[in-house]
Amino acid sequence: xxxxxxxxxxTIAVQDKPEPEPGPxxxxxxxxxxxxxxxxxHLYRRAPQAYIxxxxxxxxxxxxxxxxxxxxxxxxxxxxxxxxxxxxxxxxCDDCRSGNNQVCAxxxxxxxxxxxxxxxxLMTADASASMRLPDGLSAREGSILACQGxxxxxxxxxxxxxxxxxxxxxxxxxxxxLAAQFALAMxxxxxxxxxxxxxxxxxxxxxxxxxxxxxxxxxGPALKAIWPRSADKLVEASGATPAHEAIPAVVxxxxxxxxxxxxxxxxxxxxxxITRWDINLFGSTIYPQTMWDELCDFVQRKSIxxxxxVSHDLSxxxxxxxxxxxxxxxxxxxxxxxx
Ligand SMILES: [Zn+2]
Ligand SMILES: [Zn+2]
Numbered sequence: 176x177x178x179x180x181x182x183x184x185x186t187i188a189v190q191d192k193p194e195p196e197p198g199p200x201x202x203x204x205x206x207x208x209x210x211x212x213x214x215x216x217h218l219y220r221r222a223p224q225a226y227i228x229x230x231x232x233x234x235x236x237x238x239x240x241x242x243x244x245x246x247x248x249x250x251x252x253x254x255x256x257x258x259x260x261x262x263x264x265x266x267x268c269d270d271c272r273s274g275n276n277q278v279c280a281x282x283x284x285x286x287x288x289x290x291x292x293x294x295x296x297l298m299t300a301d302a303s304a305s306m307r308l309p310d311g312l313s314a315r316e317g318s319i320l321a322c323q324g325x326x327x328x329x330x331x332x333x334x335x336x337x338x339x340x341x342x343x344x345x346x347x348x349x350x351x352x353l354a355a356q357f358a359l360a361m362x363x364x365x366x367x368x369x370x371x372x373x374x375x376x377x378x379x380x381x382x383x384x385x386x387x388x389x390x391x392x393x394x395g396p397a398l399k400a401i402w403p404r405s406a407d408k409l410v411e412a413s414g415a416t417p418a419h420e421a422i423p424a425v426v427x428x429x430x431x432x433x434x435x436x437x438x439x440x441x442x443x444x445x446x447x448x449i450t451r452w453d454i455n456l457f458g459s460t461i462y463p464q465t466m467w468d469e470l471c472d473f474v475q476r477k478s479i480x481x482x483x484x485v486s487h488d489l490s491x492x493x494x495x496x497x498x499x500x501x502x503x504x505x506x507x508x509x510x511x512x513x514x
């Protein structure tokens with residue numbers, strides 16, 4: 176089968192690999208779509224030697240059709256449509272059993288990280304890490320929801336976003352743009368913050384009331400010119416230190432900021448700003464797998480334009496170009512197809 180491999184720093188090759196077979200408890204999935212995510216780029220840029228030596232297939236946003244099931248699998252059959260949750264959690268710890276498997280600490284190597292991922296014609300996945308894709312959603316939409324869609328949705332649920340809220344979204348990459356769309360569909364007003372003009376234009380075309388370029392001056396006063404009381408809630412999806420430093424100026428007194436964006440720098444903001452104004456802060460990592468059906472239902476009922484965050488649809492043969500485009504970070508999401 177054709178599959179991608181990382182062969183060096185910022186080097187991707189299309190290779191012929193043996194077709195995998197489903198082990199006990201696993202599904203064999205023929206991929207229809209697999210999208211690139213920011214976390215794939217960390218691997219692409221760092222190129223860990225062990226990852227290269229084992230020729231691990233990248234990709235953790237896969238969506239496709241079940242073609243075979245392994246021993247002991249119940250409830251899945253060939254022909255079912257599946258999306259893979261890349262973290263392989265235990266389903267036995269307190270967090271898993273209480274429906275919060277996103278924070279399970281007993282994880283095994285995740286798909287696309289320590290185990291072969293979805294940038295391939297076929298992959299195996301634990302049935303327990305597989306989620307059903309409803310007929311109303313395309314495989315491409317399944318890929319968008321698999322990681323980034325859920326990552327955008329879960330903090331909004333935790334923030335309790337509704338029609339009375341003014342929600343700021345900082346970082347208008349795919350997660351931020353999805354969060355903006357979801358918050359709008361929940362009834363909130365949205366202002367987007369991002370230095371890239373194209374991303375701001377896209378956020379406005381999707382319904383944001385206004386957008387702010389954080390490199391053009393202080394974000395706090397710019398936001399107050401739009402919302403005199405600042406934002407009730409913030410989804411921080413950039414992971415950038417200046418965005419963290421701006422939190423006390425962006426969020427109103429007693430407001431809440433959800434930290435979603437990943438970064439390598441230590442978190443830094445004004446402690447006095449956070450305490451003086453009773454600001455709430457929380458971190459958020461992907462989404463609980465138990466939220467999947469609700470997420471799929473929400474995006475269908477609200478007719479969310481998930482594809483708006485995709486800038487390039489490529490064949491898997493164009494894997495190298497796809498990663499180059501994603502690495503430039505100026506494009507939207509890159510989605511590979513296999514037909
Ligand atoms: Zn991802
Ligand atoms: Zn667990």
